[in-house]
Amino acid sequence: MLNIAGRNxxxxxxxxxxxxxxxxxxxxxxxxxxxxxxxVALRRVDLADPxxxxxxxxxxxxxxxxxxxxxxxxAAEAVRLAKLARAVGGTNWLKLEVTxxxxxxxxxxVETLKATEQLVADGFVVLPYINADPxxxxxxxxxxxxxxxxxxxxxxxxxxxxxxxQVEIIIEQARVPVVVDAGLGLPSHAAEAMELGADxxxxxxxxxxxSDPVMMARAFAAAVDAGRLAYEAGPGERRSQAEASxxxxxxxxxxxx
Amino acid sequence: xxxxxxQAVPPFRLxxxxxLQARIAASTPADVERALRRPRRSDTDLAALLxxxxxxxxxxxxxxxxxxxRQRFGRVIQLYAPLYLSSFCANRCLYCGFSVENRIERRVxxxxxxxxxxxxxxxxxxxxxxLVAGEAPARLGVDYLAELATRLRHRFASIAIEVQPLxxxxxxxxxxxxxxxxxxxxxxxxxxxxDQVHIAGLKADYDRRLEIPARVALAGMREVGLGALLGxxxxxxxxxxxxxxxxxxxxLAWRTAVTISFPRLRPAAGGFxxxxxxxxxxLSQLLFALRLFDxxxxxxxxxxxxxxxxxGMIGLAPTRYSAGSCTIPGGYGDTGAxxxxxxxxxxxxxxxxxxxxxxxxxxxxxxxxDAVFQxxxxxx
Numbered sequence: 001m002l003n004i005a006g007r008n009x010x011x012x013x014x015x016x017x018x019x020x021x022x023x024x025x026x027x028x029x030x031x032x033x034x035x036x037x038x039x040v041a042l043r044r045v046d047l048a049d050p051x052x053x054x055x056x057x058x059x060x061x062x063x064x065x066x067x068x069x070x071x072x073x074x075a076a077e078a079v080r081l082a083k084l085a086r087a088v089g090g091t092n093w094l095k096l097e098v099t100x101x102x103x104x105x106x107x108x109x110v111e112t113l114k115a116t117e118q119l120v121a122d123g124f125v126v127l128p129y130i131n132a133d134p135x136x137x138x139x140x141x142x143x144x145x146x147x148x149x150x151x152x153x154x155x156x157x158x159x160x161x162x163x164x165x166q167v168e169i170i171i172e173q174a175r176v177p178v179v180v181d182a183g184l185g186l187p188s189h190a191a192e193a194m195e196l197g198a199d200x201x202x203x204x205x206x207x208x209x210x211s212d213p214v215m216m217a218r219a220f221a222a223a224v225d226a227g228r229l230a231y232e233a234g235p236g237e238r239r240s241q242a243e244a245s246x247x248x249x250x251x252x253x254x255x256x257x
Numbered sequence: 258x259x260x261x262x263x264q265a266v267p268p269f270r271l272x273x274x275x276x277l278q279a280r281i282a283a284s285t286p287a288d289v290e291r292a293l294r295r296p297r298r299s300d301t302d303l304a305a306l307l308x309x310x311x312x313x314x315x316x317x318x319x320x321x322x323x324x325x326x327r328q329r330f331g332r333v334i335q336l337y338a339p340l341y342l343s344s345f346c347a348n349r350c351l352y353c354g355f356s357v358e359n360r361i362e363r364r365v366x367x368x369x370x371x372x373x374x375x376x377x378x379x380x381x382x383x384x385x386x387x388l389v390a391g392e393a394p395a396r397l398g399v400d401y402l403a404e405l406a407t408r409l410r411h412r413f414a415s416i417a418i419e420v421q422p423l424x425x426x427x428x429x430x431x432x433x434x435x436x437x438x439x440x441x442x443x444x445x446x447x448x449x450x451x452d453q454v455h456i457a458g459l460k461a462d463y464d465r466r467l468e469i470p471a472r473v474a475l476a477g478m479r480e481v482g483l484g485a486l487l488g489x490x491x492x493x494x495x496x497x498x499x500x501x502x503x504x505x506x507x508x509l510a511w512r513t514a515v516t517i518s519f520p521r522l523r524p525a526a527g528g529f530x531x532x533x534x535x536x537x538x539x540l541s542q543l544l545f546a547l548r549l550f551d552x553x554x555x556x557x558x559x560x561x562x563x564x565x566x567x568x569g570m571i572g573l574a575p576t577r578y579s580a581g582s583c584t585i586p587g588g589y590g591d592t593g594a595x596x597x598x599x600x601x602x603x604x605x606x607x608x609x610x611x612x613x614x615x616x617x618x619x620x621x622x623x624x625x626x627d628a629v630f631q632x633x634x635x636x637x
Contacts, residue, residue: 119260138511143262172297175508251319253569255537 002199004177005093005125005146007064009234011036012194013224014066014179016204017054018044018215027057029207033217038063039095039202041070042081047089047102066127068095074108075115082119094119094130105155109136113143120144129181132163137170148174149180149202151194156205158185161192171197187216187223194227195235258468258473260475260510261528268468269505274447276278277304277494284308288582293317298344298550303500307493315538318545329552332619335577338378339384339419342405343587344596348458352444352486352522352529354584354598355391357458362596364586365396368405371524375409377589381581381607384414387440389584392460399427402445403434415617417480418464421459428476439473440482441466442518446492446498450532454489470502474510481506481513482557487540488531496543496544500550507551507581515579516555517547523599537566543619544574556615564613571617580610 002009015035020026038058046052047067057067057257067085072078075098075146098111105195111126111135125146130136132150140148149172150170153159160183161167171178178198184190190201203220210216258266259263292302305311321486343365346355354361366374378386388405388468390397397420406416417438418431426430428439448463451602455461473481483502485495499517506515514568519540522531558567558575560582567578583589584598603610611621 019350134601142264144264173508173511251316251538251541251569253565254541255532255566 002177004127009036009064009200011221011224012200012228013203013216013221014039014181014200014203014209017041019205019208021208023053023057023221025213026054026208029213029217030063031057031208032214032221035174035217036062036064036223037066039066039068039204040067042067043071047085064093065089065091066093066095068129070097070099072098073100073111074098075118078111078115079118079122082115082124083122090197092123093125094127106240107131107151109133112136113139116140116145117143127162127179132166132170134166134169134173138173141175145176147177147179147199147229149179149181150184152189153183155182157183158206159183160185160189160233161196164192164196167193167198168196187219190220191223191227191230194224195230197231200224258471258475261477261512266471266475266509268329269471269502270497271446271467274449274494274498275431276548277446277497280304280495281308281497282306284310286310286313286382289314292549293321300497300500300504300550301514301548303550304497305497307543308551309493311542311546312538315542316550317543319573322545322548323572325548325552326574326576327572330576333622334571334575334614334619335385335622336383336580336608336610337387337417337577338381338383339387339389339579339582339584340371340374340378341373341389341584341588341598342371342392342401343390343397344586344598345393345396346458347393347395347484348391349453349456350353350444350460351456352489354596362594363441364594364596365390365393366586368401368408370587370590371405372408372589374589375412379412381456382630383607385417385418386413386415387417387438387579389418392419392458394421396628399423399430402436404633406431406435417482417637419482420529422466422472425472425476428473428478429434432477432508437478438480438516440516441469441473441520442482442486442520443467443498443502444484444487445485445489446485446495446502452488455531465493467637470506471509474506474513478513480516481510482516483520484518484520484557485538486520486522487543488534492533492535492543497545503554514553514555516557518557518559519543520559520561523602537562540566541570541573544570548574558602560603561599564605567603567610568613568617571614571619578603578614580612581607 011034013035014037015030016039023105045054064148069078069081078098098108099105100108107129116126116128127147130147137148153162178195179200180198184203185206193201207217260266281304285510288305289311314371344355344363416436419440451463470481556575558577559575587592588594614621
């Protein structure tokens with residue numbers, strides 16, 4: 001059971017609400033995914049409006065809404081958005097996204113760290129979206145991030161786990177859950193992240209733009225389960241090199257006393 | 258405890274020593290096989306590598322440990338020397354020559370004397386020194402250490418201390434004065450044995466001591482040294498405890514490097530005989546296991562060990578050797594001084610040790626740090 005900041009999640013697949021062809025398709029796909037945490041862009045929804053086209057179609061019993069600051073270009077904008085979200089939506093959870101470059105939408109590490117520090121001090125549960133930088137991940141944990149969300153590859157690219165080496169280090173060093181977020185284009189990518197020991201993955205584009213989003217959502221759900229099971233099962237080692245060979249130098253010098 | 262940014266951090270929780278022993282004893286040859294093959298090893302793998310089931314695989318462990326060590330650290334051994342400042346101690350510990358009830362000649366060096374001793378080491382070519390003192394704050398406290406560090410920092414690349422535990426603020430103050438490393442050994446992680454051998458004094462409090470390494474790291478020190486005195490309790494379980502302590506510190510204080518020392522009990526005043534035997538073979542298994550568990554940890558081999566063993570281990574796991582050591586305060590300048598903490602197994606000069614390291618195809622590195630790092634007064 002995954003636990004983030006005291007809240008339990010059975011499903012380790014987090015989803016998003018962007019890029020779907022309609023609210024109805026989104027609803028069907030997200031329900032098929034088994035996901036219990038779905039992120040919503042504060043710039044897209046009106047948290048105060050019960051009839052909001054995204055919020056109203058999703059069952060709040062079933063989905064925990066994680067507002068994100070998508071569109072914020074610096075810490076000040078992100079913090080403003082977060083406070084607004086808390087005031088009208090009553091939630092102190094936040095997926096922090098600070099993306100000054102509208103072309104790549106890559107996260108700004110300096111502003112993200114600054115915003116996390118301010119938001120944690122202000123009582124928010126902060127899940128920052130970051131490039132797969134292990135030192136940044138550590139610094140964010142030091143200032144109280146509830147999880148870290150390194151990207152697999154740039155958002156929307158469907159390139160899979162291009163940052164594998166750094167994600168491995170982040171997972172190894174983490175004191176909080178690690179959620180691989182962005183760039184996972186195929187169920188096999190999600191499974192790979194889970195096999196490495198990621199605590200969860202967040203998938204949006206790959207499901208939303210599939211020819212059959214509902215079927216793809218099911219595929220991702222199965223892949224995340226399989227990857228997690230494999231991780232917990234402790235796979236055997238690949239045997240390519242590191243065969244312990246005969247020692248280059250003997251241990252004859254050792255005394256048994 | 259809080260970290261550098263004020264977030265609360267969890268204390269170190271160690272399972273009962275008997276549980277550690279049980280985990281190790283339960284390891285099978287298949288567990289050892291798996292542990293040898295993994296690219297990264299868990300504490301379960303460490304338990305297997307420390308077990309009796311791993312003994313037939315010692316040569317393979319040596320080979321893997323050597324490869325990892327060379328890959329991570331290069332063909333390099335760092336050299337350092339201890340500088341004993343004071344043999345006064347308020348603790349009563351059965352295994353130590355400085356123990357308060359032992360009738361030895363005791364000395365605390367005046368600052369000028371300490372400086373003179375240090376200059377002898379500098380002239381001999383040492384640029385890393387470890388200041389050592391018995392735990393007697395009234396005789397040798399933070400003011401003394403800060404003043405000595407201020408006098409010495411420009412002559413040495415790095416200065417570390419092995420003295421009584423201090424407060425976080427005191428560590429931060431010493432860091433600012435030029436001390437970058439702190440060694441604070443638990444001696445034994447077995448609470449029962451700990452209580453048996455630490456009779457009186459502040460050191461007799463197991464839990465108080467167990468939390469010091471984290472405090473050192475959180476105070477911003479660049480390096481913290483862990484250690485177990487081998488010969489007090491089951492060395493295999495000590496190894497697992499050291500691994501768990503190391504893993505905890507890695508998570509807690511990622512900015513601080515960790516080293517581990519493995520002093521084996523040597524003859525000392527008081528005539529304490531080891532409670533359990535630890536052979537060279539055992540010690541080598543412990544070193545290999547910890548290297549396989551953690552590729553980055555510094556492993557220290559002191560002059561307690563004999564020449565044959567120290568030369569044999571070059572390139573297999575240790576990264577740091579002391580050399581030319583004297584464990585008597587004032588002993589570098591006054592060769593007639595008495596009152597040592599323990600007797601030495603390798604009495605070669607730094608030159609001879611360096612030559613032996615070179616003969617093995619390794620570089621004896623005397624300087625691997627610089628005081629200039631701290632002149633910016635950075636407190637991070």
